[in-house]
Amino acid sequence: MNWEQLLSLKRFGDTNKRIRKEQDETRLGFEVDYDRVIFSSEFRSLQDKTQVIPLSQTDFVHTRLTHSLEVSVVGRSLGRLVGQKVLEKYPHLENVHGYQANDFGAIVAAAALAHDIGNPPFGHSGEKAVGEYFKTGEGQKFKAHLTAKEYQDLCDFEGNANGFKILTENRAGRKGGLRLSYATLGAFMKYPKESLPKKPTKHIADKKYGFFQSDKDAFVDVANELGLLKRSDSDISFSRHPLAFLVEAADDICYTIIDFEDGINLGLIQEEYALEYLSKIIRDRIKPENYYALSTKADRIGYLRALAIGTLINEAVDIFMEYEASILKGTFDTALLDKSKYEAQINDIIKISIEKVYQSKDVIEKEIAGYRVLSELLNVFIGAVNNSYNNNASNYDKLILHLLPENNSITNDSLYLRILSVCRIVANMSDSYAILLFNKIKGINIA
Incomplete structure (x- = not known):
């Protein structure tokens, strides 16, 4: 795979390509993707869909909508930081084609915003x-x-496949669905395969499926436009778009840390757990005097959460760039955070959340x-x-x-x-x- 093709500005439903240097910088195509997702009726319905904890009278509980917004913010940071490093590695992307670091951020932010749009x-x-x-x-x-x-x-039944249909389905007077760029659709496609065979390998892209049988032509069209690598000769299966790893990382970071935070703020998890487990991730960044100066539990947990998310963002960016060559070859087969030096701490946090929150x-x-x-x-x-x-x-x-x-x-x-x-x-x-x-x-x- 190559970045020039992966960063396609062509919109689903278009017949002609779009050139980056010809884009209006005040209304960049990738940023339009974000706008179209956020104004869609399907996205608005996420405000009344449970994330993990049922809606309550408190201000603490995240819905699918607030979760998606937070994942998008983290995704934007991941994309921009990776974009800077990719452009340094491949300067022709900027010098010849005109791509900017913010383009990567805009793609990941839009795909992350839509990542739960198809969930029941x-x-x-x-x-x-x-x-x-x-x-x-x-x-x-x-x-x-x-x-x-x-x-x-x-x-x-797969929310990712339903999301792909929402983003691409033709309607009367609306050819191409939300008409997002192929790059954003590619970053959205976490599991670029059909429902069978089920989990044919341990590759992260085979964990679930990404499109219904009714949408396989549209899916193959996106994969071919982006130059995704075929992974099967008998069934529809492709390598991931590299930026899909960043969308996944943004989601992993948010649900790991923020579901944990929700549990603490609701009294399901003791505050002491936050300091014990999050401090293992942020030990090089935490300032005890700042933590103990905060007078409310919510502020103290928010401080730890912000540091933890920042640490994991930087960690995910470093992992992505370390394995960027194998990601482009389609041979990188795990989630980014599975390679994290904080994997044990992350798993400990998730284990507590499962026991105290999810159950x-x-x-x-x-x-x-x-x-x-x-x-x-x-x-x-x-x-x-x-x-x-x-x-x-x-x-x-x-x-x-x-x-x-x-x-x-x-x-x-x-x-x-x-x-x-x-x-x-x-x-x-x-x-x-x-x-x-x-x-x-x-x-x-x-x-």
Whole structure:
């Protein structure tokens, strides 16, 4: 892979390339990507989607929206710092093509902003809840009528694949989806493969999948435009865009440190743990007199969090540049922070967060409710859509269809596309709206 091709300014849906030196510096194409994500309706819905801890009356809990904004800020810093070093290593990128360090930052920031845009409601269990409906629930009956890869798309419903569809899906009057640059789409694609074979290798890019079968042509188009390397002759699988490693690192840094911070501020984790574990990461930067001068727990934890994030940003940049050549060759096969000298400390923090936060009563209760809500919505909506297609819809089915947004795919001749469309409609709901519809369908709280 080469950076000139990887930094493509061409927009999805364009037929012509865009030249960096011809860009308007006051409205750079990569920065437009950020704007288009943040003004999308799908991004706005993240304000009412659980990150980890269910929404409460406190100011501490992160939603998918605040998490995405923070990941984007960290990603921008990672991209700019890497950009400076890449331009030093390959000066022709700046001297001949006109690329700037901020271009790298803008690409990573936009991709990071969108990284959770396709995730279902109810936190990390949302994807599993959708998948379980097809693996062990009523959705098992569709297996015999779908290809293996189509069925796997549903059984392992993937927020990353849904996000790729949101960013690229053609709509009436909107060819190319949000019309983002190919570079930003490439940085977004953490898992550039289809749903089968499942985890064919231990390579980080094979951990999950990145597109539905309905979007494989669009995915291959992006991969080819960017010059991503093919990793399989029989199935669709490519190497990662190098900047996808930075998007992943930004996410890893934020959820590791900030979920830990949330747990402390909510009283789920003792403050002493923060000083004990975070100080191991920031021991060369922390100033005890500054820490103890802060009068509130939130300020003290915020101080430690800021130092920890800064330390891990610098660490991730150094690792990226150390392995930059193998990343371009597609042979680097782990997350950046897996190479960190702080890996043991990071794992200790995550272990505590799992025990004290992710497995806390409030989180588990929310996830249990999510399974029930999503399963019921899928069952009712898929039934109504398929009954309507088969011309045997009941009056109840017809009423249910009025609850669904306009979507041409729900009338498609393809069973796979109809089911996938319903899954995506449900996945794009906010927590509150999904609960509201569930209650209406069940006849709960009806005045």
